[in-house]
Amino acid sequence: MRGLPADTGQRLRRAVALLRRYLCLAPVPEGDTPAFLRERLVVLPLLAVIAFGTLSLSYAGVHGDSARVSRHTGPALVDLTRAEVSLAQAQQEAESALSGPALVGLDQNYRGLITRTTQNLNKVAQARALSAAQRQSLQVVSGLVIDYNDYVGRADRSRADPTLSSAYLLYALSMLCETTGDTLPTARCTESTARGYEATTIQDRIDSLERSLRSDLDDEAGWGTGPMVLAAVSGAAFVLLAIGLVRTLNFLRIRFRLLSLPLAAAALPLLTLPVLVWGTVQAHQGQAAVRRTVEGDLAAVNAVSAADAKDTGSAATDPIGALEQRIEDSMHRVHSDGWASVTGFVLPVGLLSAGTTGWALLAYRRDYVRVPGREDFQ
Numbered sequence: 001m002r003g004l005p006a007d008t009g010q011r012l013r014r015a016v017a018l019l020r021r022y023l024c025l026a027p028v029p030e031g032d033t034p035a036f037l038r039e040r041l042v043v044l045p046l047l048a049v050i051a052f053g054t055l056s057l058s059y060a061g062v063h064g065d066s067a068r069v070s071r072h073t074g075p076a077l078v079d080l081t082r083a084e085v086s087l088a089q090a091q092q093e094a095e096s097a098l099s100g101p102a103l104v105g106l107d108q109n110y111r112g113l114i115t116r117t118t119q120n121l122n123k124v125a126q127a128r129a130l131s132a133a134q135r136q137s138l139q140v141v142s143g144l145v146i147d148y149n150d151y152v153g154r155a156d157r158s159r160a161d162p163t164l165s166s167a168y169l170l171y172a173l174s175m176l177c178e179t180t181g182d183t184l185p186t187a188r189c190t191e192s193t194a195r196g197y198e199a200t201t202i203q204d205r206i207d208s209l210e211r212s213l214r215s216d217l218d219d220e221a222g223w224g225t226g227p228m229v230l231a232a233v234s235g236a237a238f239v240l241l242a243i244g245l246v247r248t249l250n251f252l253r254i255r256f257r258l259l260s261l262p263l264a265a266a267a268l269p270l271l272t273l274p275v276l277v278w279g280t281v282q283a284h285q286g287q288a289a290v291r292r293t294v295e296g297d298l299a300a301v302n303a304v305s306a307a308d309a310k311d312t313g314s315a316a317t318d319p320i321g322a323l324e325q326r327i328e329d330s331m332h333r334v335h336s337d338g339w340a341s342v343t344g345f346v347l348p349v350g351l352l353s354a355g356t357t358g359w360a361l362l363a364y365r366r367d368y369v370r371v372p373g374r375e376d377f378q
Contacts, residue, residue, distance in 0.1 A: 051237035052350020
């Protein structure tokens, strides 16, 4: 090699030639049958283990993300949105009920909305989508909802004193969201820019938790560095394995006039690679569809649109229900569960292929090539 000492260049050429030989990329010299079979006995099973092992890890990573998106993260975001909308509707119900005659008070609509909020928050906690920090934030939100309901109850019990009742209800509203105005008739929720530890109201904390879950969804719906690296290693190993098996089959046919059915059977699992790749691409498309739905339409749902749907009394116009169905359909269309069920079979098939290859080559080396025994060295 130009620019290198002669001995260094010669060593590099020998190393490259040896590497090509062990990667099944070099032609087999005449009369080198024992060495060829010995090398293939080591290389081909090893390539099979590497190819199917890395494929199994990469495949499990992608389809594990699909399971988390469809069973945990997506439903958790839907339930958080339902809780936020129910709270906003509960505030509207409370203001409407407590601004009327003193004998009316809170009705079952308010109590039903608070119960629905609590149930949705409990469903989020049970979805197994939350980290320890997110779970702690959710517990704080649940505690604040209890306090919020307590102050609305005080306002209800103080109906005989409109000033005190309005003060309690105004304080409950300030717990719910950032407000404009100092009196109840003019006080309204306003858009908040609070983030992190600055988020103190219930809606701010829910919004912060939703942003955190959307970030998790982005990570789950992306390809990810780990699965991509593993997929690249697996692809390279599959190419080398296919070349090695084809060249070994051809070698056995020419040298021994032998059609190796075990090696041909060991090569058959390689044909499943395009199918598994197609299933993985489909799963990623489903994840991307869920992410678009969550970051677009679900994030735009507000209390007004949900209240309008409630007034119509039609489930078909329920915006959150419709989006929840779209999320489920996105994963159902790509047969996410079916593709994920294949995960446990990838590595065992690879090990079976490696074992079949090693057993066949060991048998051919024993039956067709004279291997020196102990008596030859005595």
